[in-house]
Amino acid sequence: MTDSPIRLALVGSPEGAVNWRDAAQRLRGGRFTVAVDANATAAAEVVGAATAVASLEAALKTHGGEFDAAVICSPHYHNPAVARLAADAGKHLLVEAPVARTRTEAEATIAACDRAGVCFAVGQTLRFYPGNQTIIDRLSRGKLGEPGLWRVHRWREKQSGSQSSLLEWIYGDVDLAICMFGARPTEVYALGRPGAGPAADYVQLHFGFPAGGMAVVDYSATLPPGPGYESASMIGSKGAAYADDHHNTHLLYRGGNPAALISGQGRGHVLHELQALVDAVANQTAPPVGGDDCIAAHQVIDAVVSSLESGQVVRKQGDRYEPV
């Protein structure tokens, strides 16, 4: 374990940097020292980094001694190249999910980290959200018994312009479901409309897990402009947990039917995942969400795509998924 603070480089957009501001202030044992972005000065100011650099190549060349780990929150289609560059330079990594566009790209990134002997951690996975942390904690302590049913509704407003890819949409929940049940699903069935591509505005996932476990997750991008809606419940053999915007709603009266004011879960998850990286690097331990988790999520997402395309159940056969 090292007593020196872990020095971090934030690699990404200023919009992404805003997400890290509170975490940067509250982080223990680590601090941002470098910001890498086309508009790096703004990003550096947000997270309190002393050095602002326009590109990772430049950061590694001229400021490589100023950071130990790279926090990569660039778009996922840039992530593999950026991550491999940092890993090859011996930097530990926290890469926002989805880590890559494909499983092959993700495997290459993880292999680069393994070769360099650096930590590879995955961020923005939903695992660190306070509600999910509570459920994971209660499951791991046996309070809820064996996980039986994980049910999620995740709705948001209609998307204008560029839409999220299926990968971006479902990665976090796929990873979370695997985490909840401690295994990849044995069966995968998915519905989508009008297709699995970027134009899809609705996706529904149905997973079967070993020992009878099951998960149903639906995504919609059809709400009118405004806040989204999220609901999650875990039904275990001894108890259940419910995290539901419906339960966390206040009322605003301004005439007519009252408006709903939904309390979100804040941004505490950003600090948690950053702290997990810093602790893993400092203690030379595995991060809570690492390469194996990333590959497992990609395998299941590939199975989801297969089910969407075939309209059939896709079943786990050994280490692979095959249509039934």
Added chain:
Amino acid sequence: MSLSDRNVSNRQDPFRVLVLSVVKHSYVARGVALHPRFELTVVADDANNPDWVHERNKKFAHEHGIPYLRDVERAIAEHDVEVAVVSSEADRHCALSVRAADAGLHVIQDKPMSNSLAECDRLVEAVARNNVRFLMWNRNFLPAVVQAREAIAEGQIGTLRAIHVDFYFAKDAGPPKGSRSPDQPPIDWLEALLAAHVTGGDGGVGSEPMGELSIEGCYPLAYLTMLTGAKVRRVFARTTAHFHQLCVDNDVEDLATVTLEMEGGLVGSLALGRIGDASHPDIGEIKLHILGSEGALVISEARPEIGVYYRDQPPQEFRNQRLLATDNDYLLADDFARAIDAGSDPILNAPTSRAITATVAAAIESGRTAAVVDVV
């Protein structure tokens, strides 16, 4: 006077009701009795039933001050009845309802319609052939469900796209899974369900074990059918005995999820289970999540409700009491009276009940085969 002569729209005198077995829930017959257009007249069942059946029938008859006859045909012949309320074991539902329909009686039946699709078909045919009305008891008039229906009908969320129903009962069903030692025999289904009568947890009473999809699936699928008007075409389901040794020993599910593919590209899901006393402070989360082209609805079926908590509160006492829940019973009976008067369909008729049973059957098969199953 023939039955058809009685079915005139301006009639206001009560329909004479035959309670045709009341061995499970008595809430159907009690609910019917709440309405001034119905008058419980006689309880009847077949003589060859076991003693516990007769005891329960007799007890109900005694409570209502009406006779109990161990002869169904005699009861029909001697008591000039017009409506039969069937609340027997599920495996006798259809047989009794068919006999009632063949005798020209309108029928109100407890859920499920049957565990056999062939029996459902027989009942649908009997209802049509005898031109009588059939109502499957349901919860579609609960105020929250009515509010959802009105919002959809008014077009407040646009065209329906997806509908999801959670239907959990936070009730135990005997000892938990894993509690039976290897030297103990499996729990006997009928014995366990007979014992559960005092708590009202005997919805699956009968000789044939039934999972939660069969016992309770009618309710959420009735919501779904009423709100969408669409038939379910395909299902994919996961089913398991996750909580209760009773369900493990009898190879039936106490937890299930069903992906639903419906007419018109409508999709949805059902999550359902008897999830144990400890899993919810109320009777269980029962919710509808409905997506439309222009908006969405999130509905809690239990509301409006009032929470009452106090020191030394008995653990079995409901802490959250539904308000207006008994309206559902009255409105169902009212709907049925109107259906008889007008010769129209009630809110949940025989063909729709059969379609719901077919969806349940397909889900159970899907749960066993882990494959997508067409609803027939």
